Amino acid sequence: MILAGNSAESIAQAAQVLATGELVAFPTETVYGLGADAGREDAVAKIFAAKGRPSDHPLIVHVADASGVAHFASQVPAFASRLIEKFWPGPLTLILHRRIGVAAAAAGGHDSIGLRCPAHPVAHALLVACAQATPAVIGLAAPSANKFGRVSPTTAGHVRAEFGDDLLVLDGGPCQVGIESTIVDCTRGVPVLLRPGVLGRAELEAACGERMRNADELDATPRASGTLESHYAPTARVRLMDAKSLQTALDLLGAEAAGIATYSRAILQTRSDKVIRRRMPDDAVETARQLFAVLRDFDSHGVRLIWVETPPDEPEWEGVRDRLQRASA
Incomplete structure (x- = not known):
């Protein structure tokens, strides 16, 4: 209720x-x-x-x-x-x-x-x-x-x-x-x-x-919530890669790509109408705000794979990187 x-x-x-x-x-x-x-x-x-x-x-x-x-x-x-x-x-x-x-x-x-x-x-x-x-x-x-x-x-x-x-x-x-x-x-x-x-x-x-x-x-053993290596995981398999590798993978699959969702700051191209694409914000705070909702939305579409562009290696992105690394573990 x-x-x-x-x-x-x-x-x-x-x-x-x-x-x-x-x-x-x-x-x-x-x-x-x-x-x-x-x-x-x-x-x-x-x-x-x-x-x-x-x-x-x-x-x-x-x-x-x-x-x-x-x-x-x-x-x-x-x-x-x-x-x-x-x-x-x-x-x-x-x-x-x-x-x-x-x-x-x-x-x-x-x-x-x-x-x-x-x-x-x-x-x-x-x-x-x-x-x-x-x-x-x-x-x-x-x-x-x-x-x-x-x-x-x-x-x-x-x-x-x-x-x-x-x-x-x-x-x-x-x-x-x-x-x-x-x-x-x-x-x-x-x-x-x-x-x-x-x-x-x-x-x-x-x-x-x-x-x-x-x-x-x-040499400290974490004693807190959300510190397991694998956590925050959707049903679909999450994989992190750079934008170039993401685009290359889509190009290789071509029109046959299916059951895949992408979340990337780069604008990706695909010849398949079965690929779900969402654009990751350039801002770390806004990406954090929407991250879990996006992963849940991908799951609701029944995708098997979620390909995510690896966030920048910058201090403000540390929290988002942590969640995505655990989701993909």
């Missing part, structure tokens, strides 16, 4: 559903999340079951504001506090040391926990309503509202296509960011970038005052 997210009645209804230990999907600025009370093991278990997700794969917990951090985290390094001050609410998740006895199921049993404060007004209203409900829900564990490993949803319709009409979905319109949050691990004494997003490495470093390390520099 899809309800208008800008309705106070809808928000109140969703908060009551969550307070009973059931699931609700809601919009954030990044993607739609599948939410449950982060403090209830039985509710969190329903997320893992619905997604088909391993129970040791940690979830991100969403809080209404920075004051919610103290409930879940046992310590917050100074550089993490600076990141919170600069980027919350917004598309940034921080991995922090978890308080003993709090949200163990949501954390996948790890001694750390991922926390985020979403910027979307519907998400914020829902979190506030949950905190005011009886019993109060302090935070919502909410991975992307899709089956495990598949393309994340950026509209309410995408969520319904994944889970049907029985799930309550708050409709907040299309997500403005379009790819998941940047994840920074703050448990190793220095900031470690686990998953890039729309926030650039340079602006993260400027805000926290330290260089962003990569996980492989510290």
Whole structure:
């Protein structure tokens, strides 16, 4: 069931559903999340079951504001506090040391926990309503509202296509960011970038005052959502290649090309009317906004192959490159 997210009645209804230990999907600025009370093991278990997700794969917990951090985290390094001050609410998740006895199921049993404060007004209203409900829900564990490993949803319709009409979905319109949050691990004494997003490495470093390390520099095992080698994958097989190779492949297949979709900044030519072509924007932010919707659209046409032009090797494209590399793994 899809309800208008800008309705106070809808928000109140969703908060009551969550307070009973059931699931609700809601919009954030990044993607739609599948939410449950982060403090209830039985509710969190329903997320893992619905997604088909391993129970040791940690979830991100969403809080209404920075004051919610103290409930879940046992310590917050100074550089993490600076990141919170600069980027919350917004598309940034921080991995922090978890308080003993709090949200163990949501954390996948790890001694750390991922926390985020979403910027979307519907998400914020829902979190506030949950905190005011009886019993109060302090935070919502909410991975992307899709089956495990598949393309994340950026509209309410995408969520319904994944889970049907029985799930309550708050409709907040299309997500403005379009790819998941940047994840920074703050448990190793220095900031470690686990998953890039729309926030650039340079602006993260400027805000926290330290260089962003990569996980492989510290021989660190990622302990966060969306860090598996293969992830965000459509049903069709994704292949990355440069624009010249894309055009050469289409030329070789000629009029016989079928079951193929292309997503490229270059304007590609084909002699087949069975090839679906979409133009990738020249701007990284706009490409991120539409990326998952484009992949889902290709799947809806039943294509077997999705050929994507490899994004530029430039800092602002890091988040898009990450998602496409995992989708093609």
